[in-house]
Amino acid sequence: MKNTDSTKVDTVRLQNMSRAFIGSASLFAAIDLELFTCVAEGDNTVGKFAVRAGITEVNSDRLMTMCAASGLLHWHSDHFENEEDVQRFLVKGEKSYAAAWLTFTRPAWDNWGKxxxxxxxxxxxxxxxxxxxxxxxxxxxxxxxxxxxxxxxxxxxxxxxxxxxxxxxxxxxxxxxxxxxxxxxxxxxxxxxxxxxxxxxxxxxxxxxxxxxxxxxxxxxxxxxxxxxxxxxxxxxxxxxxxxxxxxxxxxxxxxxxxxxxxxxxxxxxxxxxxxxxxxxxxxxxxxxxxxxxxxxxxxxxxxxxxxxxxxxxxxxxxxxxxxxxxxxxxxxxx
Ligand SMILES: C[S@@+](CC[C@H](N)C(=O)[O-])C[C@H]1O[C@@H](n2cnc3c(N)ncnc32)[C@H](O)[C@@H]1O
Structure with a gap:
């Protein structure tokens, strides 16, 4: 593809692609730890989620930050909220809960590395x-x-x-x-x-x-x-x-x-x-x-x-x- 605007081609797109598997890993971990369910139920800060998930605050911070940067959560004044699709499909107990489908390809994880x-x-x-x-x-x-x-x-x-x-x-x-x-x-x-x-x-x-x-x-x-x-x-x-x-x-x-x-x-x-x-x-x-x-x-x-x-x-x-x-x-x- 020819670059027609004045900005130089850079490596950002390729860097993001090379690390995209970290986005999948974070999504799976958030599903395992029921992060989005916790957020929906009011355990929506780094401290509250750390207690609920039984993980350290620093790891809670890392995961919530990654989920916010990936567009799964957003920061609202003093707490995190789920994005609309996350709220609909990844809150446990909802009829529309689709974690089974969203983790469907996960068992092939090791093989994708090969x-x-x-x-x-x-x-x-x-x-x-x-x-x-x-x-x-x-x-x-x-x-x-x-x-x-x-x-x-x-x-x-x-x-x-x-x-x-x-x-x-x-x-x-x-x-x-x-x-x-x-x-x-x-x-x-x-x-x-x-x-x-x-x-x-x-x-x-x-x-x-x-x-x-x-x-x-x-x-x-x-x-x-x-x-x-x-x-x-x-x-x-x-x-x-x-x-x-x-x-x-x-x-x-x-x-x-x-x-x-x-x-x-x-x-x-x-x-x-x-x-x-x-x-x-x-x-x-x-x-x-x-x-x-x-x-x-x-x-x-x-x-x-x-x-x-x-x-x-x-x-x-x-x-x-x-x-x-x-x-x-x-x-x-x-x-
Ligand atoms: C991804 S599922 C889709 C199921 C359903 N059509 C739906 O959209 O919800 C694919 C289905 O195709 C079936 N299938 C694949 N190969 C088949 C075959 N040779 N004969 C009959 N069914 C087959 C699988 O067993 C599986 O149930």
Whole structure:
């Protein structure tokens, strides 16, 4: 990039990037020590938080200063306050508490320190990555995390897309069933089948029963790269698993969904898609790179790639919509 203004190029941006992991570490420590919950409950000074967390005042000062400099807290006259998103998503006990999702990538922490070696791994990548070995317990932890944001996305989907004429939906890789459960609650005439790997659907059943939608939402255990899809559906959705697979597999899955849908049916693919100029968003690039950790064949797909999978499958009236700006894009098409 050419520097057009009169100021000289400096190292500030690169320095900040080289130490960005310290920002993640501080966020995780603040979550562990329930800093934001303490602030919300009035333990909002260095001294009060030190007592509540059982740490020294100097460490309390260091952590609170870092959180304020990172834009998680701000100083108000004589005490700290949570920023709006922190107050909403990181105060324990709130319904919107999303720490499980915000610490979801933390277990890979040590491996990210070995990214160079991981990228140079000569072993052939496997199709399905870490999912092959998933247990029911691991699926429960995984979907406790995805559900903490998935139900919000499900509500957004049910508001953004008119499903009033749909009768039966297949939710491919539906996980907690968030999209299906919310859609069922919005549309009492709609039935949904959450299709996911065998250990995962055991957890989906728990979410279905917790939300009392057993009459409308069922499950089907399977691997969408190999197994048949639910029959008689006029709606197919697939959300938040796009970078876990390469073009060939995503193309095949969308082709299979097209074949399984009833004539007149529609499909919505909601995923972490890269802009067509490949300049971002960062989140799409992160999830593509994340697949290096499990040595899967997964990769980042652009919006244009996804449109071409729909076209090749036979869908018409293909459209691209922002879903959660910077995070998720929705591509849809009709059969
Ligand atoms: C990040 S979760 C998203 C869950 C849900 N769609 C949502 O947005 O809340 C990805 C899901 O895709 C499922 N998945 C990945 N590969 C799959 C496969 N080959 N067959 C079926 N499900 C799969 C995973 O088990 C997981 O539940």
């Amino acid at each position: 990214l160079t070696e991981k990228l140079a791994n000569p072993e052939p990548a496997t199709v399905i990555g870490s999912y092959e070995t998933m247990t029911v317990e691991a699926a429960r932890r995984y979907h406790e995390a995805t559900a903490s944001v998935g139900f919000g996305s499900g509500r957004r989907f049910a508001k953004q897309v008119d499903l009033s004429s749909a009768t039966k939906m297949m939710d491919l890789g539906g996980g907690s069933g968030a999209y299906s459960i919310v859609a069922a609650q919005h549309y009492p005439g709609l039935k949904a089948v959450v299709f996911d790997l065998p250990p995962v659907v055991e957890i989906t059943k728990e979410f279905i029963s917790k939300h009392r939608v057993e009459e409308q939402v069922s499950t089907q255990a399977g691997d969408f790269t190999r197994d048949d899809f639910p029959a008689d559906c006029d709606l197919a959705i697939m959300a938040s698993n796009l970078p876990q697979y390469n073009s060939q597999i995503i193309g095949q899955v969308i082709g299979k969904a097209f074949d399984a849908l009833l004539p007149g049916g529609e499909m919505h693919l909601i995923g972490e898609m890269l802009d067509d100029d490949r300049a971002g968003p960062l989140d799409a690039a992160i999830w593509g790179l994340y697949e290096t950790m499990s040595n899967s064949t997964g990769m980042t797909h652009t919006r244009a790639d996804c449109v071409s999978y729909f076209r090749q499958a036979g869908f018409t009236d293909i459209q691209v919509h922002e879903f959660i700006p910077g995070i998720l894009v929705r591509v849809c098409g009709k059969k």
